[in-house]
Amino acid sequence: MKFRRLHPEPGTVEGAEAVAGLAGQDVLAINMVASADGRAAAGGVTAPLSDPADRELFHLLRTQADAILVGTGTMRAERYGRFTKDETRRTQRLEAGLAPDAIGVTMSHSMNLPYAIPLFQDPEARLIVYTTSDREPQDCAAQLEIVRMETIEPPAMLADLRERHGVHCVLCEGGPTINSPLFSSGAVDELFLTISPALLGGHDPLTILSGDLPAAVTLELAQVLEHDSTLLLRYRVRPPG
Secondary structure, three states: OEEEEEEOOOEEEEHHHHOOOOOOOOEEEEEEEEEOOOOOOEOOEOHHHOOHHHHHHHHHHHOOOOEEEOOHHHHHHHOOOOOOOOHHHHHHHHHOOOOOOOEEEEEEOOOOOOOOOHHHHOOOOEEEEEEOOOOOOOOOOOEEEEEEOOOOOHHHHHHHHHHHHOOOEEEEOOOHHHHHHHHHOOOOOEEEEEEEOOOOOOOOOOOOOOOOOOOOOOEEEEEEEEEOOEEEEEEEEOOOO
């Protein structure tokens, strides 16, 4: 798929160029979609907000990541399965110097994990759970590793992934509950935000962040792409101060 680039220089961008500079870099990037009025889900899922352009970017980002971080609520609501589902994407990962599939990562204080979803039932899936709980996991087909911490601090989690698993690029696919501590801790380097050309309305609508941040996070606009009225924004997170 080709995107129309509006910023920084007008032109046409091939898919791979839209996510350049991620594979092999020590970076945490968050990818989210929202309606034009700021809602991050419709009926509890993102599918009504997504279109071919958003889905293409979603899969392109996955080809760049050593690990994919997802909250347990998002995993459960979206019924997560294998991260790399076709040979073309697996080939793209190999060409980027990555393993054929990313490591799955989540954070859970309760160890209430979504064992019934396809991802946990895939014997080839590698999953790492960071938790403060002393509960033991249920049996599942996936290759499951439990890392127990007194408190789950995103910088410490990232350091562990990089030291013990050689992880560089981490892609977080939300949802809003897990995004907040990532931004609050200063762990996020980039935000990919797709603005869907739709209005959803609603009372107390869910946004891409759940709860208040301790301070405003300032973003720098790095890229704007457009496809069929969908805007695909790429921001870099500016250091505090």
